[in-house]
Amino acid sequence: MKKLFNPAAFLSSLIITSSLLSCAKASTKVVINSASSKKSHNLGQNCMSCHTSGTEAGNEGGVFRIAGSVYDAAMLNANTNATVYLYTGPNGTGTLKYTLPVDKKGNFYATGGVDLKTALYPVIIGSTSTFHMSSPTTNGACNSCHNVSTDKIWAD
Secondary structure (H helix, E strand, O other), X not given: OOOOOXXXXXXXXXXXXXXXXXXXXXXXXXXXXXXXXXXOOOOOOOHHHOOOOOOHXXXXXXXXXXXXXXXOOOOOOEOOOOEEEEEOOHHHOOOEEEEEEOOOOOEEEEOOOOOOOOOEEEEEEOOOOXXXXXXXXXXXXXXXXXXXXXXXXXXX
């Protein structure tokens, strides 16, 4: 499988803070989780319920622009070996706009640098599977639908 993630290009377009607990206001923080991070929590819950402007989580951990959880094929445990890609076209077509690694707790998130004003098509790639969301989204609160009104996000 062709590796799509270009860390230098992706990270060069973002300003990443050195600490999730800096004293900067949430609106100035830009944090993208990393695949090796173990700082996230609340697998499967809507991250945007807490990580919003004016909340303790928003002030300490950042106001999330996009966030969600990825499960294993049994949809019981976190998949810690997946990546979320956001494309301008369906089925991984168009331009790859963003790459979000899933961390060691099964979550992905970004506090900035992700613009969902124009609808994007998510693609989840695990070790042995690729799944395309059939409709575009402008909502970065992935767990507000997945695990509520639609299936959990998962990959093998």
